[in-house]
Amino acid sequence: MAAPPLESGLKVVHALDGRLRLRAVNNPSGGVLEVIAQQLRQEDGIYAVCTNEVTGSLLITFEPSQLSQSQLLGQLQQAIKSTYVAGKTQPIKRSPQVAYRFVQAIPGRVRFRIPRIAHDREYAQRLQMLLAADNQIIKVRLKSAASSLVIGYIPTKYSDTKMPLHLAKLIELASDEFTSTSSKSVSTQQLTREQGNSWSRLRLPALVSVLSLLAGPVGLSISPVIVGGSIAIASLPVARRALECIIEERRLNCDFLDLTAIAIITAGQHFLTSSSMITLIELGEAIRDNTARSSKNQTLDLLSSLGQFVWVERENQKQQIPIEQVQPEDTVIVYPGEQIPVDGHIIKGTALIDEQKLTGESMPVVRTKREAVYASTLVREGELYILAERLGADTRAGRTIQLIEAAPIHDTRIENYAAKIADRAVLPTLLLGGAVFAATRSPARAASVLTIDFATGIRVSVPTTVMAAMIQAARCGILIRSGRALEQLSQVDAIVFDKTGTLTQGNVSIVGIKTTEPTITPQRVLELAAAAEQRLTHPVAEAVMRYAKSQEVKIMPRGEWEYQVGFGIRGQIEGQNVLVGSDRFLQQAGISLEQLDGTHSELKREGYPTIYVASNGQLQGALQYTDPLRPESQQVIAQLRTVLGAQIHMLTGDNRQRANIVARELAIEPECIHAEAFPEHKAEVVRRLRNQGRTVAFIGDGLNDSAGLAYADVSVSFRDGSEVARETADVVLMKNDLRSLTEAIAIARYAKEIIAQNTGIVAVPNLSGLALAATVGLHPMVATLFNNGSSVIAGINGLRPIFSGRRSLVKGK
Numbered sequence: 001m002a003a004p005p006l007e008s009g010l011k012v013v014h015a016l017d018g019r020l021r022l023r024a025v026n027n028p029s030g031g032v033l034e035v036i037a038q039q040l041r042q043e044d045g046i047y048a049v050c051t052n053e054v055t056g057s058l059l060i061t062f063e064p065s066q067l068s069q070s071q072l073l074g075q076l077q078q079a080i081k082s083t084y085v086a087g088k089t090q091p092i093k094r095s096p097q098v099a100y101r102f103v104q105a106i107p108g109r110v111r112f113r114i115p116r117i118a119h120d121r122e123y124a125q126r127l128q129m130l131l132a133a134d135n136q137i138i139k140v141r142l143k144s145a146a147s148s149l150v151i152g153y154i155p156t157k158y159s160d161t162k163m164p165l166h167l168a169k170l171i172e173l174a175s176d177e178f179t180s181t182s183s184k185s186v187s188t189q190q191l192t193r194e195q196g197n198s199w200s201r202l203r204l205p206a207l208v209s210v211l212s213l214l215a216g217p218v219g220l221s222i223s224p225v226i227v228g229g230s231i232a233i234a235s236l237p238v239a240r241r242a243l244e245c246i247i248e249e250r251r252l253n254c255d256f257l258d259l260t261a262i263a264i265i266t267a268g269q270h271f272l273t274s275s276s277m278i279t280l281i282e283l284g285e286a287i288r289d290n291t292a293r294s295s296k297n298q299t300l301d302l303l304s305s306l307g308q309f310v311w312v313e314r315e316n317q318k319q320q321i322p323i324e325q326v327q328p329e330d331t332v333i334v335y336p337g338e339q340i341p342v343d344g345h346i347i348k349g350t351a352l353i354d355e356q357k358l359t360g361e362s363m364p365v366v367r368t369k370r371e372a373v374y375a376s377t378l379v380r381e382g383e384l385y386i387l388a389e390r391l392g393a394d395t396r397a398g399r400t401i402q403l404i405e406a407a408p409i410h411d412t413r414i415e416n417y418a419a420k421i422a423d424r425a426v427l428p429t430l431l432l433g434g435a436v437f438a439a440t441r442s443p444a445r446a447a448s449v450l451t452i453d454f455a456t457g458i459r460v461s462v463p464t465t466v467m468a469a470m471i472q473a474a475r476c477g478i479l480i481r482s483g484r485a486l487e488q489l490s491q492v493d494a495i496v497f498d499k500t501g502t503l504t505q506g507n508v509s510i511v512g513i514k515t516t517e518p519t520i521t522p523q524r525v526l527e528l529a530a531a532a533e534q535r536l537t538h539p540v541a542e543a544v545m546r547y548a549k550s551q552e553v554k555i556m557p558r559g560e561w562e563y564q565v566g567f568g569i570r571g572q573i574e575g576q577n578v579l580v581g582s583d584r585f586l587q588q589a590g591i592s593l594e595q596l597d598g599t600h601s602e603l604k605r606e607g608y609p610t611i612y613v614a615s616n617g618q619l620q621g622a623l624q625y626t627d628p629l630r631p632e633s634q635q636v637i638a639q640l641r642t643v644l645g646a647q648i649h650m651l652t653g654d655n656r657q658r659a660n661i662v663a664r665e666l667a668i669e670p671e672c673i674h675a676e677a678f679p680e681h682k683a684e685v686v687r688r689l690r691n692q693g694r695t696v697a698f699i700g701d702g703l704n705d706s707a708g709l710a711y712a713d714v715s716v717s718f719r720d721g722s723e724v725a726r727e728t729a730d731v732v733l734m735k736n737d738l739r740s741l742t743e744a745i746a747i748a749r750y751a752k753e754i755i756a757q758n759t760g761i762v763a764v765p766n767l768s769g770l771a772l773a774a775t776v777g778l779h780p781m782v783a784t785l786f787n788n789g790s791s792v793i794a795g796i797n798g799l800r801p802i803f804s805g806r807r808s809l810v811k812g813k
Contacts, residue, residue, distance in 0.1 A: 013057070015069060019101065020060045022076075033058055039079040046072075057324075061101050063164075098123075098175045102164055103148075108248070110164050111150045114171060118147045127174035131167075143727055201237060205279040208234045212271035227271045234278050235262050254459070257426045260433075261450035264443055265784075273784040277451070280460055280791055310341050313385065330388045334379050343374050343390035351382030352538070352565050356500075358397060358704050359653025359678065363508065363539060363609075363627070366566030380537065382565045396678055429770075436774055448773040448783035457762030457787065461794035462755055468801040469751035477735040478744045485730035488714040490748035491695045495640055496686060496708065498700035499652035499662055501721075502738075503637075504627040506701075508539045510547040511608060512624035514600045523553060525621035529613050531556040531573045532580040536563065540611060543625055568611070579614040586612050591619055607661050626658075629665060636738040637666045644745065647694070651677050651685060653704065682708035699741065701725055716741060751801055758794040765790040 013021040024033070037049040037058065045066035049058065062072055100114040117124040124144060131140045131151065139152030149171075153163055208230045215222040242255035258281055265274040310323050311333040318333065323341055326332065331347065334340050340353070350368040355377045364380055367373055373386060375395040392398055429450060437446035466483040473480045480486050497503050513522035530548035533541035534555055548555065559572030567588075568581010579586055583593055591614045597603060600622075603610065608624040640646045649672045652659050659675035662668075674685055682698075686708050689696045698705070698712035701721030709715035709728040717729035718736045726732055733740040769786030772778050778786075 018062055018064045020062070020069060020072060021057060022060075023057045036076070036079045040075065043067075043075055046075075059099065061099075063102065098171055100168070100171055102168075105164065109150065109152050110167060111148065112167070112171065113147050114149055115147045116175075117142060117144050117149065123174055127171065130170045130174050201282050202279070204230075204234045205275065205282050209272070209275040209279050212275040216272045224269055224271075228266055228269070231262070231266050231271060231274050231278065234275070235259065238262070238278065238281060252426050252430070254426060257429055257450060260430070261447055264447035264450065268444055268447065270447075270784075273451070276784065276788055280788055283460060311335070326388055326391055328388055328391065332386045332388050334384045334386060336379055336381055336383065338379055340373050340375055340377050340379065340384075340386065342386060342388040343395040344372070344386040344388045346371055346373060346384055347387050348385035349383050350565055351384050352380045354378040354380050355653070356702070356704075363654075368566070381563075396680070399680060432770075432774060440777070442777070444779065445773065445777045448778040449770065451783040452766045452770045452773060452787050457766070457791035457794050458759070460791045461758035461762065461798045464795045465751050465754045465758065465798035465801065468799045469747050472801040472804070473744060473747050476740065476743055476747070477733070478740050478747070479732040479734055480744065480748075481730050481732075485714050486748050486751060488695060489697070489731065489745055490752040492644070492646060492697045492714060492745065494647045494649065494689045494694040494696045496649040496651060496682075496689070496696060496698045496712070498682075498698075498702065498705050498708070499650055499654060499659065500627060501701045502699055502705075502718075503633045503650065503662060503666065504629055506627060508543040508625050509628050510543055510623055510625050511628065512606075513621060514596060514603060514624070515621040516595050516599060516619050520620055522621070523551070525613050525623065526551060526553050527556060528573060528576075528578050528615060528620060529580050529611070529623055531558050532561070532569050532571045532578050532613075534558060536569065540625055544611075544623065573615075576615045577617070579612075581611060583610070583612060586614055586619065589614070589617075591617060593619060595619060596622055607657055609658070626661070629662065630738060632737060632739050634666060636742055637668070639742050640745075641667075647689075648672060649674065649685065649689070651682050651700075651708065653677055679704050679707040683711045686711045699738075716744075747801060750804065754798060754800055758797055761794040761797060762790050 011023050013023050015021075040046055040049045040060065045063045046060060049060050060072065060076075067075075098114065098116055100112050100116075103111040103113050105111070114127075117127065121144075124142060127149070128140060128142060131137050137151055137153050139150075141150040142148075143150075151167060208227075211222065211227055211230055214220045215224075215227050238255050238259050242253065242259050245251060245253040245255065258277065262274045262277055265277075309320050310326055311318060311320050312326065313319075313331040313333060326342060330342075332340075332342055332344065334351075336351075346367060346369050348369060350366065352364045353367050353373065354364045355374070357376050357378070358374055367384075373384065374397065375390075376397040390396075429452075433446045433449040436449050437443065440446075463483065466486055469486055470480045470483075480489070500506055513525055515522060515525055526544075526548055529544050530553055533544045536542075545555075556573055561569060561571035563569045564581075564585065566582075568579060568585035570577070570579050570589075572578070579589055579591070586593065591612075593612065596612075596619055603622070603624075606624070608626050610622045610624050612622045613620045637648055641648055648666075648668055650659065650663055650666070650668050651674045652662075654675060656673075656675040659673050660670075663670070663673045674681065677685070682700075682705065686696050686698055690711075690713065695713045697714045697716060698708045699716040700706075700709055701718045702725060705717075705725050706722075706728045709717065709725060714731060715729045716731040716733065717725040719726070719732060719734045720736050721729075721732075731744055733744075765786050769778060769783055773783055
């Protein structure tokens with residue numbers, strides 16, 4: 001039989017690096033697309049093939065470095081031909097398909113975007129269980145909010161090129177509801193065990209230390225073979241880390257030095273010395289791992305709240321279709337209360353649009369014919385006909401999610417100069433130990449040199465300080481997610497604030513009432529405005545009603561009324577024809593504003609947004625409104641600028657005039673004001689500051705801030721911020737108070753001071769002991785006292801943040 005039109009009728013809808021979407025010109029017969037997809041999934045370099053037989057579409061995700069688009073199209077054509085070589089398609093067994101995209105890979109770590117985990121909690125749980133059961137996977141970080149999955153693995157069984165393919169199979173497998181009650185129970189128990197592994201690693205070293213104490217100072221008769229064997233088993237984690245560093249990084253690290261010293265000391269039957277070394281080493285590792293833990297996942301996405309169906313007008317007929325079937329150039333119809341599903345331009349209608357989800361601004365804006373509108377924004381009033389231009393991931397909202405995905409992946413364990421110095425000292429220490437042994441032929445003296453390695457004290461004191469600082473911060477209502485966030489916070493010298501909801505309160509408030517003449521009272525103007533605006537849902541109307549209630553104004557009944565979107569309201573109040581709205585609204589009604597401008601020249605100078613009130617054709621007055629500053633904003637900005645010396649920037653999706661008003665109150669320089677900024681602009685400002693060599697903190701609370709938060713060195717949000725912002729942030733201010741930011745920086749700087757102190761506490765005794773061990777010689781136990789004693793003192797000193805009480809930035813400088 002002749003091949004259906006599919007063989008020659010595939011149309012490329014869009015093509016990106018690593019992603020190709022095609023659509024059949026005519027509807028293919030049932031199962032054809034899936035047969036083709038199954039063949040393509042067997043090809044190297046293809047990560048996933050998703051089909052939609054309703055729309056006749058085929059979405060292929062592939063590795064562009066292995067497969068060009070032309071090669072992919074060739075493979076596709078071959079798959080189509082082989083599908084019809086027998087003259088008919090064969091029935092297939094369908095398996096659930098999962099759309100996903102390979103985002104980033106570094107040795108030992110790979111990142112995927114899986115949209116399904118943002119809305120399918122059961123799938124996410126099954127996927128976590130499968131990954132937890134794979135013994136090659138050592139870390140899983142699933143962020144439902146950003147549809148992101150980051151996996152850390154041991155690159156021994158699978159190469160860095162094959163591991164993504166192995167993980168892709170698990171991603172597909174998780175779509176099958178295979179998990180029985182028992183397997184769920186086992187997987188849950190396994191996850192619980194993994195969470196407790198950090199501290200459980202201390203059980204064996206502690207037991208071995210007790211055994212060594214009983215066999216040594218206490219004098220019990222315990223075979224040296226038993227004690228030595230126990231020490232050998234307890235030292236296996238140290239050996240594994242040393243071996244991994246040699247294999248993966250081709251270098252010797254502190255673990256190798258520790259292992260050598262433990263081996264020599266144990267061979268000399270100094271069991272208490274070697275067991276105490278192991279205990280201190282594993283204590284430091286346990287603390288480090290626990291400071292690396294980030295918070296659990298939430299589920300929210302800029303695009304996830306869009307409706308599943310959309311109204312479109314095709315061939316002069318209105319029809320409701322699935323959102324996936326919307327095409328560029330379609331006319332999309334959006335009614336009041338609905339979210340706009342596409343980016344495009346208005347071809348008919350006027351509407352009041354809430355853009356807060358995308359720009360962060362609480363004030364709705366009026367959009368009319370020929371103006372641009374964006375997906376994920378909400379039509380509060382009015383009806384729009386929109387020419388669709390960009391869909392799904394290509395919209396501004398979709399690109400914001402892509403920005404978050406593409407943000408750098410940082411190691412959550414603290415990076416500190418002291419640890420680097422300790423690693424650099426490994427080879428010199430080994431050489432010195434070898435020289436001492438060559439000169440003295442004494443393994444004990446050589447072991448004494450190797451025992452004094454600097455690393456033990458640093459491994460204990462640095463993470464102890466970090467953990468103590470994070471505990472103290474939590475007591476103060478500040479959640480710091482990792483040691484790296486604490487370290488970056490202590491070094492911040494540029495701070496970027498979102499305006500709305502961060503520096504301001506995020507709600508419209510009335511800040512002033514002006515009247516045209518002394519005989520008209522402000523209360524009368526407020527009475528007329530409140531009577532006209534009652535029961536309207538516009539934020540300014542709600543602000544008027546709140547202010548009227550606070551002033552105990554009696555709300556007069558409203559008669560016939562007419563509301564015009566973007567202009568204002570006309571109503572009958574006690575027999576008077578009252579108009580409340582914009583300057584254009586009153587001017588269209590023939591009412592002059594000159595009298596008010598002449599009486600109150602400060603109206604334009606202050607620059608506050610204004611609504612005007614008129615009665616029976618006469619202007620009565622005006623109400624000024626704004627999104628007021630948080631009470632603490634001025635104090636916090638002043639402290640950050642004067643005490644910290646930080647450069648302060650303000651980002652906002654609001655217009656330049658309103659941005660300047662807020663900046664003027666906070667004394668922010670004009671060149672540091674970034675107005676009318678969409679999410680990608682916020683990320684660009686952060687990247688530009690980082691490229692200038694600055695350590696950047698970004699503070700924001702909305703979905704629109706997520707990209708900026710993701711690219712900052714350290715990101716800060718509020719407890720009441722959006723779920724995406726909270727999940728993206730490194731630091732969460734649980735009290736919703738900006739003063740917590742200065743407190744967090746003070747705690748971080750204090751921790752940094754203690755780490756510097758502890759470096760000295762560890763270095764001075766160990767350098768002295770090293771000099772003595774290399775010259776006159778030291779018993780291994782004495783060398784251990786030098787090394788472990790300084791480690792204990794530094795560890796105790798590292799606990800000071802817990803006992804220091806609350807800290808301020810001024811005191812902490």
